[in-house]
Amino acid sequence: MSLLKVENISKSYSEHQALSDVSMDIPEKTIFGLLGPNGAGKTTLIRIINQIIEADQGAILFDGSPLNLDHIRNIGYLPEERGLYKKMKVGEQLVYLGQLRGLSMKEASKRGKAWCQKLEIMDWWGKKIEDLSKGMAQKIQFIATVMHEPKLIILDEPFSGFDPVNANLIKDEILELREKGATIIFSTHRMESVEQLCDHVAMIHKSEKILDGSKVEIKEKFRDGSYIVEFKEGEIKTGAGYEVISTEEIGRGLKRSLIQYSAEGNPNELLKQLIGQVEIHSFVERIPSMNDIFISLVKGENPELAEA
Amino acid sequence: MNKIFLVIQREFMSRVKKKSFLLATILVPLIFPAVIGGMVYLAIQNEKNKETEVVQVLDESGLLSFEDSDRYSYKSVEGSLESAKDEFSKSEDFALIYIPDFDIDKPEGVVFYAKTSPGVNLVDRFENNIEAQIRDIKLTRSGLTEEQLDQLKTYVRIDSFNITETGDEKKSDAGFTFGIGYVMGFLIYIFLFAYGAQVMQGVIEEKNSKIVEVIVSTVRPFHMMIGKVVGVASVGIFQFLIWMILMSVISFAGMSAFGLSIDPMESSQMMQQADEASAVQANEKVQEIMTIIRDIPITQIVLLFVFYFLGGYMLYGALFAAVGSAVDTPADAQQFMMPIMMPIIVGLMGLFMFVFNDPHGSVSFWLSVIPFTSPIVMMGRIGFGVPAWEIALSMVTLVGGFIFTLWLAGRIYRIGILMHGAKVNYKVLAKWLMQKN
Numbered sequence: 001m002s003l004l005k006v007e008n009i010s011k012s013y014s015e016h017q018a019l020s021d022v023s024m025d026i027p028e029k030t031i032f033g034l035l036g037p038n039g040a041g042k043t044t045l046i047r048i049i050n051q052i053i054e055a056d057q058g059a060i061l062f063d064g065s066p067l068n069l070d071h072i073r074n075i076g077y078l079p080e081e082r083g084l085y086k087k088m089k090v091g092e093q094l095v096y097l098g099q100l101r102g103l104s105m106k107e108a109s110k111r112g113k114a115w116c117q118k119l120e121i122m123d124w125w126g127k128k129i130e131d132l133s134k135g136m137a138q139k140i141q142f143i144a145t146v147m148h149e150p151k152l153i154i155l156d157e158p159f160s161g162f163d164p165v166n167a168n169l170i171k172d173e174i175l176e177l178r179e180k181g182a183t184i185i186f187s188t189h190r191m192e193s194v195e196q197l198c199d200h201v202a203m204i205h206k207s208e209k210i211l212d213g214s215k216v217e218i219k220e221k222f223r224d225g226s227y228i229v230e231f232k233e234g235e236i237k238t239g240a241g242y243e244v245i246s247t248e249e250i251g252r253g254l255k256r257s258l259i260q261y262s263a264e265g266n267p268n269e270l271l272k273q274l275i276g277q278v279e280i281h282s283f284v285e286r287i288p289s290m291n292d293i294f295i296s297l298v299k300g301e302n303p304e305l306a307e308a
Numbered sequence: 309m310n311k312i313f314l315v316i317q318r319e320f321m322s323r324v325k326k327k328s329f330l331l332a333t334i335l336v337p338l339i340f341p342a343v344i345g346g347m348v349y350l351a352i353q354n355e356k357n358k359e360t361e362v363v364q365v366l367d368e369s370g371l372l373s374f375e376d377s378d379r380y381s382y383k384s385v386e387g388s389l390e391s392a393k394d395e396f397s398k399s400e401d402f403a404l405i406y407i408p409d410f411d412i413d414k415p416e417g418v419v420f421y422a423k424t425s426p427g428v429n430l431v432d433r434f435e436n437n438i439e440a441q442i443r444d445i446k447l448t449r450s451g452l453t454e455e456q457l458d459q460l461k462t463y464v465r466i467d468s469f470n471i472t473e474t475g476d477e478k479k480s481d482a483g484f485t486f487g488i489g490y491v492m493g494f495l496i497y498i499f500l501f502a503y504g505a506q507v508m509q510g511v512i513e514e515k516n517s518k519i520v521e522v523i524v525s526t527v528r529p530f531h532m533m534i535g536k537v538v539g540v541a542s543v544g545i546f547q548f549l550i551w552m553i554l555m556s557v558i559s560f561a562g563m564s565a566f567g568l569s570i571d572p573m574e575s576s577q578m579m580q581q582a583d584e585a586s587a588v589q590a591n592e593k594v595q596e597i598m599t600i601i602r603d604i605p606i607t608q609i610v611l612l613f614v615f616y617f618l619g620g621y622m623l624y625g626a627l628f629a630a631v632g633s634a635v636d637t638p639a640d641a642q643q644f645m646m647p648i649m650m651p652i653i654v655g656l657m658g659l660f661m662f663v664f665n666d667p668h669g670s671v672s673f674w675l676s677v678i679p680f681t682s683p684i685v686m687m688g689r690i691g692f693g694v695p696a697w698e699i700a701l702s703m704v705t706l707v708g709g710f711i712f713t714l715w716l717a718g719r720i721y722r723i724g725i726l727m728h729g730a731k732v733n734y735k736v737l738a739k740w741l742m743q744k745n
Contacts, residue, residue: 014739050525052726054744077525081728083518088322099314100526144522 003028003152003183004049009058011044018044019055020207026152026185026200031178033198033215034187035290037298040204042187043080046154049185050077063151073102076150080157080187082141086130090116090140093129097144108147115143119169134161142170146177153177154185159193171197191291201290203297210297215290222288222296225263229274230256230282239273241265254281311527312535319510319539324546333547337554341562361402366392368409372441396421405434412449415442486664486691492613493659493688499617500652500683503544504628508641510536511632511725520725529722533633534714537625541618548617552610612690615703620683623710624648630717633724634732634740643733655681659688667692677702679709716741 002025011019019041026032036042047053049060051067060067062074084093091112098108116122119139129137138161146153155174159167174197178184186198194201194215201218203211211218229236230250236257238244245258261270271283288296323329364385365374374382380402385392389406396404403426408417418438420431444457452460511533514520523532631644658675666672667689676686676694682702686694723740730736 014743047726052521052524052529056744072526075525077522079518079521079525081518081521083516083522085322085514085519086517096314096318097522097526100311100523141522 001028002026003063004185005061006045006049007059007061009045009048009055009060011041011048011053011055017207019048019204021058022204022207022209023058024202024209024212026183028183029178029181030199031174031184031186031197033194033201033290034185034204035189035194035201035211035294036204038189041207042204043156045204046077046079046156046185046187049152049154050075073148074151076101076145076148076153078141078145078153078155078158080160084129084137084140087128089126089128090121090132091125093140094144094147098147101148101150103148111147112143115147119143119173135163135166138162139166139170142173146173146182150182152183152185154187156187157189158186159188159190191289191294194290198290203294205298211293218293219287222293223263223285224288225261225265226286227259227261227267227270228256228282228284228286229259229280230254231274231278231280234278236274236277242270242273258286312531312538315527315532315535316539316542319536320542320546323506323540323543329543329547333550334554337551337558341555341558362400364392364396364399364401364404365407366404367407369407370409371412371445372407372438374437393421397423407438412442412445488609488691489659489663489667489688492609492690493656493663493684495613496617496620496683496687497652497656499544499548500620500624501649503540503621504624504648506543507537507540507625508628508632509638510540511629511721512635512638512641515633515636515725515728524725529725530718533626533629533718533721537622537629537714540625541621544617544621545614548614609690612699613687616683616687616706619679619703619706619710623679623683623706623713624652626710626713626717630720630724633721634727634737636729640732644737651680652684655684658685663688673698677705679706682706682709719743 004026006022006024006026009019009022010017022041022045034042034045044053048055049067051069051072062071088096091109094112094116095105095108098112099105103111113122113125116125119142121136121139124132124136124140129140132140142158145155158170158174162170171193174184174186186194188194198215200214201211202209202213213221226245232253232255236244236247236259241261243260245260247255247257250256259270259274261267267283267285271280274280274283360376360381361379363374363380363382365372365382366385366387366389374380376382383401385395385404387395392404392406402422404421406417406419406421410417415438420426420434447457447460448454514523527535627648631641631648634644635641655675658671658681662669662671662675663685672685672689675681676689676698682705686699686702719741720737723743724732
C-alpha cells in the first residue's frame with residue numbers, strides 16, 4: 001500500500017527543465033530516501049508535494065485521493081533552508097507552527113511541551129530563538145515538523161547542524177515515528193544515513209528518475225560479483241572465471257585482494273580455486289554501498305564528471 | 309481564512325509586544341502637543357519681547373509721513389543720501405528708507421536699506437503704506453477734503469459660511485480647514501512610509517531567517533502576504549486609536565485647565581460673569597473659535613482618515629511586501645523603492661502646490677481620485693468640503709487600486725520569497741509576474 005503516488009510529474013522554469021515525467025510510489029510506514037546530486041530536482045519535487053508550487057503536468061495521490069489543501073494537516077515538512085522567527089519565544093513559535101498545521105492552540109501547546117520534555121529542552125520554552133544555539137534551534141524545528149503527528153514527514157537534510165549525539169537522538173526519533181506508522185521521505189547527501197535508515201530509495205538525476213526500489217533490491221541489482229579476500233603466503237593469480245583487480249599489504253603479513261567473479265556464479269567454486277593457492281583468512285562478497293551506487297550512477301550519466 | 313487570521317494575529321502580537329511600540333504609543337501623544345505648544349509659546353514670547361525698531365526716513369520730497377506703530381518708530385534724518393547711509397550704518401537702527409524728490413505721477417527711486425535682508429512681507433508693507441499715502445495726496449490734489457478722505461476709508465470683514473446640502477449654515481474658517489488638511493494629509497504620508505517600511509522589513513526578516521519555506525508549506529504565499537499586510541495595518545490602527553484617545557484626554561484636561569469649554573451654555577455663563585467689556589470681547593473670539601472647532605465633522609474626518617489610511621496603506625503595503633520578497637537585504641531594496649516613493653511624494657507635493665491654493669480645481673480633483681495619490685490629497689481636501697460623489701468615486705478607485713496592487717504584489721511575492729541570492733532587476737520581476745505557479 002502506498003501512501004503517496006507521484007504520477008508523471010513534469011515541471012519547468014522558463015528554459016530550465018526541473019522535473020521530467022517523474023513517477024514513484026512511496027510505500028506506507030517506510031523511510032523513503034530521495035537522492036540525487038545538487039540541482040537534480042529533489043527540492044522541486046518536495047515543494048510540489050508540499051503544494052508550495054504546482055506541477056506543469058502529472059498528478060499526486062495522497063492516501064488514494066488527489067493532493068489538496070486538506071492534506072497539509074497530514075504532512076510535516078522540514079526544509080533544507082530552514083529557520084525560525086528569531087524574536088519569538090520557543091513556546092509561542094511551536095504553538096504558532098502547530099496551529100498553522102491545524103492543531104488547536106491548546107493541543108499545540110500540550111504537544112509542544114511534551115516534545116520539549118522528550119528532547120530535554122523544556123527549560124528553553126520561554127526563551128527567544130535568538131538566544132539558542134544552532135543545534136537547539138534544529139531540535140525546535142524538528143518538533144515543529146512532527147508535533148501534529150502527520151502521516152507523511154518530509155525531511156530535507158535533517159542532520160545538518162547536529163552534533164553526533166543529537167544526530168543520533170533525532171535518528172532514533174525518526175525510527176520511532178516509523179514504528180508508530182508515519183511515512184518518511186528523507187532527502188540527503190549523507191549516504192551513511194541512507195544506509196542506516198532507508199527502506200526504499202529513489203534517485204533523481206538531471207530532472208529524471210534514474211533509480212527506484214527497496215534498498216535490498218537495489219543492492220542486489222548492483223552486485224557485481226566481486227569479492228574481498230584476505231590471505232597469507234603467496235599470491236593469488238588470475239584464473240578461470242575470475243580476475244584479480246588489485247592486491248595490497250595490510251600488515252601482520254596479510255594481504256588483501258579484490259577479485260572480480262561473476263554475480264551469478266557460486267562463491268564456493270571460487271573459494272575452492274583460491275584455497276589451493278593461499279592460506280585464506282577472510283572471504284567476503286563486496287556489497288556495493290549506497291555511496292558507490294550513487295557515484296557510479298551520477299558519473300555514468302555524466303562522463304565529464306568521471307574524467308575529473 | 310482561519311490561517312490568514314493566525315498570520316495576522318502573529319504579526320500583530322509580535323509588534324505590539326515590542327518595547328518600541330509601547331514607547332512610541334505613549335510618548336507621541338505627549339511629545340507631539342508638547343512640541344506644538346512649545347513652539348506656539350516661543351512664537352508668542354518672541355512677539356511680545358520684540359522691541360520697537362527704529363526706521364530712519366530720509367524724505368527729500370517732503371510729501372510723506374509715517375505714524376509710529378508698536379513695531380516701528382520713525383525718525384526723520386536730514387542731509388545727503390551718502391551721509392545718511394553712513395550715519396545709518398553706524399547707528400543701531402533697523403532700517404533706512406530713502407525717498408527721493410519724486411514726481412507724484414511717476415513715483416520712482418524709493419530705496420529700503422537694512423542691515424539684514426528684509427522679509428518679503430516687510431517691504432510689501434512699506435510699499436502699501438507709501439502707495440496709500442500717494443493715493444491720498446492725489447485725491448487731495450483733485451479736490452477732496454480731509455473729511456471726505458476719512459469717509460472713503462472703509463474696513464470690511466468677511467465672515468465665511470459653508471452651506472451644506474441640507475441647507476444648514478456653518479461658519480467656516482480657511483485657516484482651520486487648511487490646518488486640518490495639512491495635518492491629515494501629512495499624517496497619511498508619514499503612516500504610508502512608516503508602516504509600508506515595516507511590512508518590507510518584516511518580509512526581508514522572514515526571508516533571511518529562512519522561516520518562509522516552513523510557513524508557505526502551510527499557508528498560500530498570497531494569504532501569508534495578506535496576513536502580514538493586514539497585521540501591520542491593525543497595529544497602525546490600534547496605535548492611532550490609542551493616540552486619539554490619549555490626545556483627547558490630554559486636550560480635554562488642557563482645556564479645562566485653561567478654563568475653556570466647548571459647551572456653549574457653559575461659555576455663555578462665563579461670558580455673563582465677566583464684568584469688563586474687553587473680557588466679553590475676548591471671550592466672544594474664543595467662543596467663535598470653539599464653535600468652528602465644534603462644527604468640524606470630527607467623526608466624518610476620523611472615519612475617512614481610517615479609510616484612506618487603510619486603503620492607501622494596503623495599496624502601498626502590498627508593493628512594499630513585493631519589494632521585500634524580491635531582495636535579500638534592505639540595501640538591495642533601494643533600487644526598487646524609487647517607483648513606490650515617487651507617487652507618494654507627488655501626492656504630498658500636490659497637496660502643497662495645488663490643493664491649498666485651489667482645493668476644487670481639476671488637478672486637485674484628479675489627484676484625489678487617482679488611487680496612488682488620493683489618500684494624501686483627499687484627506688488634504690476634506691476640510692474644504694468635498695461633494696459626496698467625489699468622495700465615493702475616490703473611495704471606489706482606491707479599493708480597485710489596492711485590489712490591483714495586491715494581485716500584482718502577490719504574483720511577485722510567491723516566487724520572490726523562495727529565491728535566495730538571485731540577482732533581481734525589473735526584467736526578472738516581470739518574468740516572475742508572468743510565471744505560472
